[in-house]
Amino acid sequence: MEIKKFSEFCERVLPDFNQFLDDRLNAEIKQPTLRDAMLYSLDAGGKRVRPMLFFAAAYSSGVKLDDLPKYYDVAGAIELVHTYSLIHDDLPEMDDSDYRRGKLANHKQFGVGPAVLAGDGLLTQAFYWIAKSSLDTDKRMAAVRILAHNAGPMGMVAGQMTDITMEDKKLDETELTTLHKQKTADLMTAAVTIGAFCAGHSLSKHLVQYAEDIGLAFQLKDDLDDSTDGEDVDKNTFPNLIGKKATETKLNDLVKDALNAVLKEEKFDKNLLVSFLDYFKE
Numbered sequence: 001m002e003i004k005k006f007s008e009f010c011e012r013v014l015p016d017f018n019q020f021l022d023d024r025l026n027a028e029i030k031q032p033t034l035r036d037a038m039l040y041s042l043d044a045g046g047k048r049v050r051p052m053l054f055f056a057a058a059y060s061s062g063v064k065l066d067d068l069p070k071y072y073d074v075a076g077a078i079e080l081v082h083t084y085s086l087i088h089d090d091l092p093e094m095d096d097s098d099y100r101r102g103k104l105a106n107h108k109q110f111g112v113g114p115a116v117l118a119g120d121g122l123l124t125q126a127f128y129w130i131a132k133s134s135l136d137t138d139k140r141m142a143a144v145r146i147l148a149h150n151a152g153p154m155g156m157v158a159g160q161m162t163d164i165t166m167e168d169k170k171l172d173e174t175e176l177t178t179l180h181k182q183k184t185a186d187l188m189t190a191a192v193t194i195g196a197f198c199a200g201h202s203l204s205k206h207l208v209q210y211a212e213d214i215g216l217a218f219q220l221k222d223d224l225d226d227s228t229d230g231e232d233v234d235k236n237t238f239p240n241l242i243g244k245k246a247t248e249t250k251l252n253d254l255v256k257d258a259l260n261a262v263l264k265e266e267k268f269d270k271n272l273l274v275s276f277l278d279y280f281k282e
Contacts, residue, residue: 002269002271002273003033003059004271004272004275005051005271005275006056006272006273006275006276006278006279007278009052009055009059009272009275010048010052010278011043012065013052013055013065013068014048014052014059014139016069016074017051017055017072017076018043018048018073020069021042021043021075021076021079022039022042022043024076024129025038025039025042025125026039027057028119028125029125030136032113033044033110033114034118034121035119036110037110037114037115037117037118038083038118038121038122038125038158039105039120040106040110040118041083041087041100041106041107041118042079042080042083042122044100044101044103045101045102045103046079046082046083046101048079049188049218050078050079050082050187050188050190050191051075051076051078051079051191053188053191053192053211053214053276054071054074054075054078054191054192054195055068055071055075055195056192056195056196056272056273056276057191057192057193057194057195057199057201057273058071058195058196058198058199059199059206059269059272060196060268060269060270060271060272060273061195061199061200061201061268061269062199062200062201062269063199067175070134070135071133071135071195071198071199073129073130073132073133073134074129074130074133074135074194074198075123075191075195076126076129077125077126077127077129077130077143077147078126078187078190078191078194080122080123080125080126080129081122081126081147081151082187083122084090084118084119084120084121084122084123084126085119085151085156085187086100086120087105087106087107087116087118087119088115088116088119088160089160090105090106090107090115091107091115091116092107092112094160094164094210095163095164096208098223100195104187106118106119108240116159125278126146126147127147130143130144130147131144132229133258135136135198135227139197139198142194142197142198143194143197143198144196146190146193146197146266147190147194149190150186150187150189150190151186151187151190152156155182155186155187156182156183156184156187158171158182159178159179159180159181159182159183159184159186160183162175162178162182162183162184164235165177166179166236167235167236168189170236170241171236171241172241173241173242174239175223175236176236176237177216179236180219180220181212181215181216183219183220184215184216184222185211185212185214185216185218185219186215187215187216188211188215188218189208189212189215189216191211192207192208192210192211192273193207193208193211196268201267201268202267204265204266206261206262206264206265207261207262207265207268209257209258209261210258210261210262210265210273213255213257213258213261214254214255214258214277215274216254217251217254217255217258217280218279219282220238220247220250220251220254221279223237223238223239223247224239224244224247224248224251227239227244229238238250251280255277255280258277259274262274
């Protein structure tokens, strides 16, 4: 049965994928404190947006629902990298957050040292999973290359460095866009592009544009949601820089651009990625 709604797709795929994540880490990580700390953040209640975008891109490229488990290693790797970034982002030396998703931050639950090591473990295990996956060598190498590029010092890590070193400087719109692109959008772009490529779909500028637009839109929506509680009043965010109304307009424009981009994609079922855009209407 063809699935056209992103929410329905998640309902079908997520339970089995979540079980895979837990089973795999429990089987592989023998050091008990390290395993507990890694699983604590991995199971902290995230939406799994990035791996689900990976699966959606693969499914839209022709992979059957029953064949998606063959890609769990690579999708899981993307989620491990995302989770590591959250653990490190919460550390006192970075964003200094005591809570994540309504639970104590990893360093508050286990201590700073164990939290750093839990993040290190998730990051390195991600590439182990890709290397051990059943994909063809060229697809595994592409997955490693794209994920390392987008999550590392040419992407997400660069954005995180800008974030912590420019806290006392008011960024302009171009600088802030670059920050959000690197810190948030690049990993989402990796998820979509790796998913399509691993499924044998030839990447085009349209799919990349879609991924970059939803990645930036995702951060803008997050900033708008957080702007009501006053916690981000001193941070570099679009609501603080250009105001909530202008940020809402910018968000809507990004969603429109993403829609137009994916509709131009050829030999690709567009339903799931179009349906994902409903997330920004919530």
